[in-house]
Amino acid sequence: MGRWLFWLVLLMIGGAAVGVWRGWLDVPPQWNPWAPLDVKAAPNWLTSYKLMRVRSDPELCAQALNSSELRVTRQSDSPDAKCPLIGALRVQGGEVALSSSFLASCPLAVAYAMFEHHTLQPAAQSVYGQKVMRLDHLGSFACRNVYNRESGALSRHASADALDIAGFRLADGRSISVLKDWPRQNQDAQFLRQVRDGACEAFSVVLSPDYNAAHRNHFHVDVGRWSVCR
Numbered sequence: 001m002g003r004w005l006f007w008l009v010l011l012m013i014g015g016a017a018v019g020v021w022r023g024w025l026d027v028p029p030q031w032n033p034w035a036p037l038d039v040k041a042a043p044n045w046l047t048s049y050k051l052m053r054v055r056s057d058p059e060l061c062a063q064a065l066n067s068s069e070l071r072v073t074r075q076s077d078s079p080d081a082k083c084p085l086i087g088a089l090r091v092q093g094g095e096v097a098l099s100s101s102f103l104a105s106c107p108l109a110v111a112y113a114m115f116e117h118h119t120l121q122p123a124a125q126s127v128y129g130q131k132v133m134r135l136d137h138l139g140s141f142a143c144r145n146v147y148n149r150e151s152g153a154l155s156r157h158a159s160a161d162a163l164d165i166a167g168f169r170l171a172d173g174r175s176i177s178v179l180k181d182w183p184r185q186n187q188d189a190q191f192l193r194q195v196r197d198g199a200c201e202a203f204s205v206v207l208s209p210d211y212n213a214a215h216r217n218h219f220h221v222d223v224g225r226w227s228v229c230r
Helices: 002-022 047-054 058-066 106-128 187-199
Strands: 071-074 089-093 102-104 132-139 162-170 175-177 205-207 219-222
Touching: 047 058, 047 106, 058 106, 089 106, 102 106, 106 132, 106 162, 106 187, 106 219, 175 187, 187 219
Parallel strands: none
Antiparallel strands: 071 089, 089 102, 132 162, 162 175, 162 219, 205 219
16 A cells, blocks of 8 residues: 555646646745746756756756856857857846956856845845945956866866955945955854855855865855865
């Protein structure tokens, strides 16, 4: 009896999934695995799946980006360059100002918009009771190998899939620095750890000073194939 019940439930779940996929069943977009990602919608257990789809489907990525407040401009493709860029964007800012604009693949731009809306500002409100007004970064696109080695694998920076975040400026003018404040045992260090942990929900890789000395002054975030949060 138990085995029949198991197969019956499995059949019902499969039927419901097909119904949602075919459009026969009407469910809210946030609970539809095949609906485009809405950057502003509260994350749920489907969000990671939708982010994964965004990283492999340019059309879905563009739809997701349009649901955010991120200001971007399309860049000319450079297919013949040493590190070719196709469909790259220049991110100029959103809810939070930037120390400078940066180049990003569409998946990186979407992940950054998710991070800004669902991690960065909530963490600042939780710890300081105020907003982050500016994000300071060390750059995104760089045509180089990992750790600038002469040989080896290309860095995720070489495809504009990575960003190095150095610090933040709050509404009251206070500056928070990964280099100076991460080692401390205070409110600023608490904020930085909340930001690092939350970033792992939007990006596939997040490397902080806990990872190695090369990241002592920034958070490396990217949307590559691997999954690391440290």
